Structure formats: structure tokens, C-alpha cells
Amino acid sequence: MTEFVxxxxxxxxxxxxxxxxDGEMTLLRTRTCTGDPIWVQEVVALIGAVPRERVFVSxxxxxxxxxxxxxxxxxxxxxxxxxxxxxxxxxxxxxxxGGLAASDVEAMSVTxxxxxxxxxxxxxxxxxxxxxxxxxxxxxxxxxPVVFAGNRLAAADVDAVLGASGCQVIxxxxxxxxxxxLAIDSARNAIASVYMTQIVAAKGxxxxxxxxxxxxxxxxxxxxxxxxxxxxxHSFESVMVVDPGGATVDVHSFALQESRPDEFRAGLRPPDLxxxxxxxxxxxWNAAAVVETSRSDFGCDDAAEARRLENDEEALPEGPFAERxxxxxxxxxxxxxxGRPLPHLGALGVGWAFEGKDCRAVxxxxxxxxxxxxxxxxxxxxxxALTPGEALAPRGARLWVxxxxxLIAAGLLANHHxxxxxxxxERALTSAGVGII
Amino acid sequence: xxxxxxxxxxxxxxxxxxGVIGSDPHSVGNRLVARVLEEAGYEVFNLGAMVxxxxxxxxxxxxxxxxxxxxxxxxxxxxxxxxxRARCDEAGLPHVVLYMGGNVVNGRADWQEVEAxxxxxxxxxVYPPQTRPEVFLPHLAADLKSRFSSAKDPVPAS
Numbered sequence: 223m224t225e226f227v228x229x230x231x232x233x234x235x236x237x238x239x240x241x242x243x244d245g246e247m248t249l250l251r252t253r254t255c256t257g258d259p260i261w262v263q264e265v266v267a268l269i270g271a272v273p274r275e276r277v278f279v280s281x282x283x284x285x286x287x288x289x290x291x292x293x294x295x296x297x298x299x300x301x302x303x304x305x306x307x308x309x310x311x312x313x314x315x316x317x318x319x320g321g322l323a324a325s326d327v328e329a330m331s332v333t334x335x336x337x338x339x340x341x342x343x344x345x346x347x348x349x350x351x352x353x354x355x356x357x358x359x360x361x362x363x364x365x366x367p368v369v370f371a372g373n374r375l376a377a378a379d380v381d382a383v384l385g386a387s388g389c390q391v392i393x394x395x396x397x398x399x400x401x402x403x404l405a406i407d408s409a410r411n412a413i414a415s416v417y418m419t420q421i422v423a424a425k426g427x428x429x430x431x432x433x434x435x436x437x438x439x440x441x442x443x444x445x446x447x448x449x450x451x452x453x454x455x456h457s458f459e460s461v462m463v464v465d466p467g468g469a470t471v472d473v474h475s476f477a478l479q480e481s482r483p484d485e486f487r488a489g490l491r492p493p494d495l496x497x498x499x500x501x502x503x504x505x506x507w508n509a510a511a512v513v514e515t516s517r518s519d520f521g522c523d524d525a526a527e528a529r530r531l532e533n534d535e536e537a538l539p540e541g542p543f544a545e546r547x548x549x550x551x552x553x554x555x556x557x558x559x560x561g562r563p564l565p566h567l568g569a570l571g572v573g574w575a576f577e578g579k580d581c582r583a584v585x586x587x588x589x590x591x592x593x594x595x596x597x598x599x600x601x602x603x604x605x606x607a608l609t610p611g612e613a614l615a616p617r618g619a620r621l622w623v624x625x626x627x628x629l630i631a632a633g634l635l636a637n638h639h640x641x642x643x644x645x646x647x648e649r650a651l652t653s654a655g656v657g658i659i
Numbered sequence: 660x661x662x663x664x665x666x667x668x669x670x671x672x673x674x675x676x677x678g679v680i681g682s683d684p685h686s687v688g689n690r691l692v693a694r695v696l697e698e699a700g701y702e703v704f705n706l707g708a709m710v711x712x713x714x715x716x717x718x719x720x721x722x723x724x725x726x727x728x729x730x731x732x733x734x735x736x737x738x739x740x741x742x743x744r745a746r747c748d749e750a751g752l753p754h755v756v757l758y759m760g761g762n763v764v765n766g767r768a769d770w771q772e773v774e775a776x777x778x779x780x781x782x783x784x785v786y787p788p789q790t791r792p793e794v795f796l797p798h799l800a801a802d803l804k805s806r807f808s809s810a811k812d813p814v815p816a817s
Binding site: 294295296297298299342343344346347348349350398400401402486487488489566573575 | 674681682702704706707709711713714716717718720721722723724
């Protein structure tokens with residue numbers, strides 16, 4: 223008997239996942255056609271008679287939640303703003319350090335962000351840069367919703383400047399109130415509320431969203447939630463989730479970021495739960511870029527095949543080439559997600575400083591999404607996430623595959639029905655063996 | 660040189676970034692400096708020990724700081740110090756007051772020579788170990804006054 227229904231509206235397919243009392247899942251799929259009443263009827267029929275309280279909706283249709291983030295310095299408030307935006311499930315269509323220039327705002331008429339996240343300055347620190355960015359935005363008259371998460375002493379001025387120009391302004395807590403402190407929750411919630419109130423309607427998913435009593439969320443935010451649930455509601459102590467798609471590759475991780483007294487850390491210490499998106503890597507629309515990341519593993523024929531995939535709308539990645547492409551995309555995306563060593567000079571000669579997320583303690587790696595549904599050898603693909611040497615990447619881990627979008631369902635359910643989410647996770651993951659370097 | 664800094668200063672305090680540069684965990688001197696500055700009425704952004712050189716600059720920008728006070732004990736501070744002023748210039752902080760103190764060099768005995776070298780690097784003042792607050796506080800007050808205009812001078816007259 224169907225207890226809950228989770229609907230994920232993707233850009234290609236709408237997935238309707240029915241969940242029974244024991245966490246058993248039934249997956250139904252249909253082509254997404256936002257704006258088409260027949261598609262709405264079809265999805266509503268698939269949802270069935272389940273009450274609104276037991277229906278949950280996520281979406282990545284219409285390009286997902288498109289966000290432009292601006293901060294003051296690259297390594298501090300811009301990085302903090304990026305981290306907040308990615309954890310809200312946003313797709314970054316612009317990242318700006320040093321505030322916003324008129325040309326940056328002009329470019330937004332092409333990149334079309336749904337929302338702008340404005341940060342900069344620690345509390346009590348620099349105010350001018352964010353206020354000037356607000357003026358630049360106001361002058362351009364774009365009327366985009368703006369989430370302000372910078373120096374709190376600049377909030378009133380930013381609100382006044384943007385409010386006068388007709389922008390909706392949401393004031394959140396500073397993403398970096400003091401040095402070394404990342405405080406992204408308030409900004410993340412503000413972005414989520416903009417998504418719900420403004421963007422859901424614009425993306426044509428409102429007729430489905432009203433079938434749920436809960437706010438619709440961006441799909442990556444559901445997967446990030448599931449990543450946390452794998453630790454809190456499941457048996458994993460630390461986990462990495464790799465979610466490759468046609469145009470991007472998402473990597474999520476939950477790993478405790480403990481400071482070690484013998485290690486010199488540079489930059490902001492990332493939160494335990496993080497998400498990164500590689501916008502230049504993908505298995506269809508960015509296949510050539512994946513091939514270009516390794517000259518030794520791919521030859522001329524592969525480059526031609528990748529170009530064919532990109533140019534032929536109907537062509538789908540398949541066969542051994544698709545497996546190699548997937549493996550390489552996983553390898554590059556995971557290395558970028560994880561921190562890296564930086565050489566530095568100290569009293570004992572050249573030593574190493576570490577920057578970014580420390581995933582060395584990750585013991586479980588999960589592959590999820592379309593490409594893993596069809597992968598013939600997920601073990602081999604996921605082994606690419608393991609990296610020897612100094613990089614802060616996982617060394618050895620148990621490998622798992624989620625073939626039925628169970629992570630999206632668990633992520634949607636986790637906050638309201640943790641015990642159901644736990645049962646879904648139990649059933650969703652199939653072992654792909656143990657990966658060791 | 661008198662600068663009308665565009666960044667307003669709502670608290671009316673001078674803002675100072677402090678920290679120990681590079682792979683150097685010796686934090687005591689820096690903590691004392693931060694405390695002395697706070698007691699003297701400065702708004703102090705203390706970055707603590709093991710601070711990469713670029714983080715001093717980025718932090719000074721985020722804090723809209725008027726001065727950066729760098730502490731070093733390992734003796735390797737000089738390696739980073741050479742480019743500090745140039746990096747401040749590049750980052751849009753050409754007027755920031757720049758001090759360094761501690762074991763700022765390895766094995767050079769003549770302090771006058773050391774001081775001349777650091778001034779050449781673009782530091783406004785450099786101090787050997789055991790320097791008393793009575794020595795550097797008046798220097799800082801004077802340097803800030805000559806470099807920036809401010810509505811309110813938080814440093815007590817002594």
C-alpha cells in the first residue's frame with residue numbers, strides 16, 4: 223500500500239516514487255513537459271489519492287535554481303557565499319569577488335539568475351563594497367530577488383538601496399560573521415524561501431507543487447539532505463555521494479572536519495556537510511570536456527565520439543565508452559570536491575598546508591542518478607573516486623549504487639519522517655563491493 | 660599623506676588585523692599584542708596562529724582594516740614579509756599601516772640592518788622580541804593619524 227509519494231521533476235523525466243509501509247519503492251517515470259496540461263494530469267494521476275501531507279516534491283526543471291553569488295575576497299566571503307548557495311541546491315551561474323561591477327550585472331541578463339546572493343565583509347568590517355554592489359544592481363533595474371548575507375552593519379543600507387529599485391530583498395545572517403567562522407544556515411533558508419515563493423511558479427511546476435503540503439525544494443538539496451541522512455538515519459559514519467548528469471556532476475559529502483594540530487590549514491574550514499557542482503563536466507552536453515581532462519586515457523576516436531554525443535540531440539552515452547566517460551567524470555569531480563595540499567615554507571623546510579574539504583576519512587561512496595542506473599560495472603566506475611597521495615580524497619571505501627532515485631526520496635522524507643527515510647535508504651543501496659587503492 | 664577613506668567607521672574605532680604568519684604556531688606574543696590593542700580601544704580582528712600570508716590581506720579587506728600587525732617567531736617571517744606591501748597595493752590597500760614583530764629574521768645580529776631591510780620591504784615599523792606596548796602603541800597611533808582621517812580617535816592620549 224502506498225504511504226508516501228515523492229515526485230522529482232527533472233529536466234527530461236519526471237520521477238514519481240511511491241513508497242510503501244516497509245520502505246519498498248515503486249518508480250514510475252514520464253517525460254517532463256512543464257506548461258503542458260496533459261503532463262500535469264499524468265503526474266497528478268501517478269501521485270494518486272495520497273493526501274497532500276504525504277506528498278513531497280523536488281525539481282531541477284527549467285535549469286534548476288539559478289543563482290549568482292558575490293562576495294568581497296575570493297578566499298573568504300565569496301567562498302562562504304558559494305558554499306551557502308551550493309548547500310541550498312543552487313546552480314551557480316556566476317561567482318564574483320571584489321563586489322559587482324556594472325559589466326557583471328549586465329552579464330546577468332544573459333546568464334539569467336533566479337536570485338542573487340550578496341555577501342562581503344565580516345560583521346563590523348567592510349561595508350562599502352556590498353553597498354556599492356547593491357547600488358550597481360539597483361541601477362541595472364533587473365528586479366531580481368536578492369538575498370543579503372554580508373556585514374550586518376550594511377544590511378539597512380542594502381535593503382534601502384535595493385528596495386527603492388523594486389527588488390525583493392531578504393536579509394539573512396552574515397555568511398562569515400567573523401574570521402574563520404562560516405554561518406551558512408540562515409542564507410540557505412533564505413534562498414529556499416525565495417525558491418518556494420518566486421521560482422516554483424516561474425518554472426511551471428506549481429500545478430504539481432500544490433499537490434504537496436510541503437514546500438518544493440531543488441533536487442540537489444534533497445540529495446544533500448539524503449547525504450546527511452545516510453549518517454544520521456543510516457549506519458554510515460561518513461559518506462560521499464556522486465551524482466553525475468548530462469551537463470554537470472554533483473558531489474556531496476558528510477565527513478567530520480576535525481582540526482589536527484599537526485596540520486597547517488589554509489582558508490575557510492568547510493562544513494561537515496558540503497556539495498560541489500562541476501558545471502563543465504557532464505556525460506552528454508559536456509562529454510568533450512571530460513575527454514579533455516585526460517590525454518592519456520582518451521584518444522582521437524574518443525574525442526570524436528564525445529563531440530557526436532554533444533551535437534546529436536538524440537544520442538545517449540552508452541556502452542564501454544560511456545563507462546569510461548563516467549569513470550573519468552567521477553575521478554575529476556571528486557578530486558575537485560576534496561581539498562588539496564599547498565606547499566609552504568616553514569621552520570622545517572618545505573611542508574604542506576591543506577585547503578578545502580578533508581574527505582580522507584570517508585568510508586562509503588554512493589553513485590546515484592541516471593548514469594548509475596545503466597552502468598554495467600559501477601565498482602570500476604566508483605573506484606575512480608579513490609585517490610592515493612596527498613589529496614584529501616577518500617583512500618578506501620565501501621562502494622554503493624542507488625539505481626532507483628532512492629536518495630531523492632529519502633532526502634525529501636528525512637526531515638518529516640526520519641524512520642521512513644531510514645527504511646528507504648536500507649532498500650535503495652546495492653553494494654558495489656569494496657574499493658581499495 | 661592624509662587619506663579620506665571612503666569606508667565609514669560606525670563604531671568609531673580603528674580596525675586592526677593581527678596574527679602569526681606562516682607555519683608558525685607560536686601564539687603567545689600575538690595574543691598579548693591583540694589584548695593590549697583591545698585595551699587601548701582598537702577593534703581587533705585577531706586571526707590567531709598559522710595564518711597564510713594572503714589571508715592577512717583578504718582579512719584586512721573584509722574587515723576594512725586600517726592596520727595589519729604581523730607576529731612571527733619561527734624566523735621564517737621574512738620570506739613572506741618581502742611581498743607583503745606589494746600584495747597590499749594589489750589588493751587595494753595601499754594605505755594600510757603595516758607592522759611586524761618578533762623573531763623576524765634568522766640569524767642576523769645587527770638590528771639596524773634588519774630594520775632598514777623591513778622598511779625597504781614597505782613596513783612602517785618592525786620590532787625585535789620583548790618590545791613593550793609603550794613603544795609600539797604611540798607609533799601606531801601616530802601612523803594611523805598621519806595616514807587616515809577619522810571622526811574619532813579611540814587611542815587614549817598618554
